[in-house]
Amino acid sequence: MLTLSKFSIGVGDRFAHQAKAQLRACMLAAGHGAEVVPVWNKSHREHTTVGSEPRSVRAAADAAVRELGWTKPYHVDADHIRLNTVDGFLDSSDFFTIDVADSIGQPADPAAVKAFTDRHADLDGKVTILGRPVPTPRAELERVAGKYLRAVQDAGAIYRKIAAAKGAGTFITEVSMDETDSPQTPTELLIILAAIADEGIPVQTIAPKFTGRFNKGVDYVGDLVQFEREFRQDLAVIAFAVGRFGLPKNLKLSVHSGSDKFSIYGPIRRAVRESGAGLHVKTAGTTWLEEVIGLAEAGGAGLELAKEIYAKAIKKKDELCAPYAAVIDIDAAKLPSADEVNGWSSGQFVAALRHDPTNPAFNPHLRQLIHVGYKVAAQMGEKYTKMLEACEESIARNVTTNLYERHIRPLFVG
Numbered sequence: 556m557l558t559l560s561k562f563s564i565g566v567g568d569r570f571a572h573q574a575k576a577q578l579r580a581c582m583l584a585a586g587h588g589a590e591v592v593p594v595w596n597k598s599h600r601e602h603t604t605v606g607s608e609p610r611s612v613r614a615a616a617d618a619a620v621r622e623l624g625w626t627k628p629y630h631v632d633a634d635h636i637r638l639n640t641v642d643g644f645l646d647s648s649d650f651f652t653i654d655v656a657d658s659i660g661q662p663a664d665p666a667a668v669k670a671f672t673d674r675h676a677d678l679d680g681k682v683t684i685l686g687r688p689v690p691t692p693r694a695e696l697e698r699v700a701g702k703y704l705r706a707v708q709d710a711g712a713i714y715r716k717i718a719a720a721k722g723a724g725t726f727i728t729e730v731s732m733d734e735t736d737s738p739q740t741p742t743e744l745l746i747i748l749a750a751i752a753d754e755g756i757p758v759q760t761i762a763p764k765f766t767g768r769f770n771k772g773v774d775y776v777g778d779l780v781q782f783e784r785e786f787r788q789d790l791a792v793i794a795f796a797v798g799r800f801g802l803p804k805n806l807k808l809s810v811h812s813g814s815d816k817f818s819i820y821g822p823i824r825r826a827v828r829e830s831g832a833g834l835h836v837k838t839a840g841t842t843w844l845e846e847v848i849g850l851a852e853a854g855g856a857g858l859e860l861a862k863e864i865y866a867k868a869i870k871k872k873d874e875l876c877a878p879y880a881a882v883i884d885i886d887a888a889k890l891p892s893a894d895e896v897n898g899w900s901s902g903q904f905v906a907a908l909r910h911d912p913t914n915p916a917f918n919p920h921l922r923q924l925i926h927v928g929y930k931v932a933a934q935m936g937e938k939y940t941k942m943l944e945a946c947e948e949s950i951a952r953n954v955t956t957n958l959y960e961r962h963i964r965p966l967f968v969g
């Protein structure tokens with residue numbers, strides 16, 4: 556069975572130019588004694604926005620691995636795929652993130668809910684998580700099954716479609732439930748894992764929706780104490796579920812929209828270390844933001860293009876923000892005008908965009924707008940990708956430094 560390593564990082568490369576710079580961050584970790592396996596992830600939504608094909612992700616990953624001589628595992632993740640979007644990813648991916656958030660809350664067959672509840676009635680009173688009993692009375696099993704069973708059944712259908720095409724055991728399966736309205740409690744996670752095991756899905760990573768806000772490209776917003784408590788409970792639930800339901804032994808949490816969540820990296824690291832659990836953290840747009848930072852830092856035509864991207868993004872703000880409305884918080888009053896940004900130096904642009912919370916010039920509103928503004932660069936076509944090549948030195952340096960120093964090092968190294 557293809558098995559995901561204990562520690563892994565999802566990296567997104569929207570324009571397929573940064574795979575080497577991203578892989579260098581994992582090589583830096585290896586040099587410091589930490590094995591962190593890269594997983595290149597790109598969703599159907601990103602492919603549609605950029606106008607790219609899934610095989611381009613595989614090609615870029617393979618080329619980077621070959622050129623840099625990476626001998627450890629690496630994977631290509633069909634991120635957030637559904638039954639109707641999985642086909643295009645079957646050849647090029649060996650990691651599938653099955654997204655069933657849309658099926659959460661859809662009614663399951665009452666007979667299936669009853670069968671599930673009967674089958675797991677003996678959980679009640681038997682589960683102790685971190686020294687505390689977790690009651691799962693019949694009413695709670697029924698409620699959670701009513702809400703999630705249909706979603707898990709749909710995940711099963713997608714899993715079986717992939718397995719039929721590729722062969723069971725030849726790919727890594729993740730189930731994601733993060734793009735939904737309400738977070739899942741640790742008790743809900745336990746019951747969901749029971750259903751996933753019943754469905755026969757060999758899940759290696761699970762992405763619940765955690766408490767608090769995971770806005771794109773900026774820090775976590777929420778109750779840090781509650782987050783850490785629930786994260787530890789989730790880890791304990793997974794350890795229990797692996798033994799009880801016979802799920803894969805390496806099953807671990809996957810943290811989506813995990814880039815830039817600096818304030819929870821300490822709590823996550825502590826919890827993972829103390830429990831011995833594995834961890835997958837997905838990042839995507841943080842690398843695109845480093846491309847824009849690298850352009851601005853290069854000055855000259857690079858800086859001009861970065862300013863053009865901002866000017867176009869602010870003009871199309873509503874259109875660009877709409878698909879990401881649930882995962883951004885932009886205060887339009889705090890966005891500088893295109894004219895103002897046009898007058899900025901390289902240093903001013905970089906200071907506003909780079910995620911350095913200690914810098915008073917850092918502007919999280921501008922950062923979130925550019926985060927969702929990659930469509931603007933996609934529409935520039937070759938003009939954009941040629942500039943990426945012209946400014947490669949400063950871009951690659953920023954991509955590697957951001958991934959290693961701000962993400963991999965605090966989470967995994969030392």
Ligand SMILES: [Zn+2]
Pocket residue numbers: 635731733734762811812
């Ligand atoms: Zn996600």
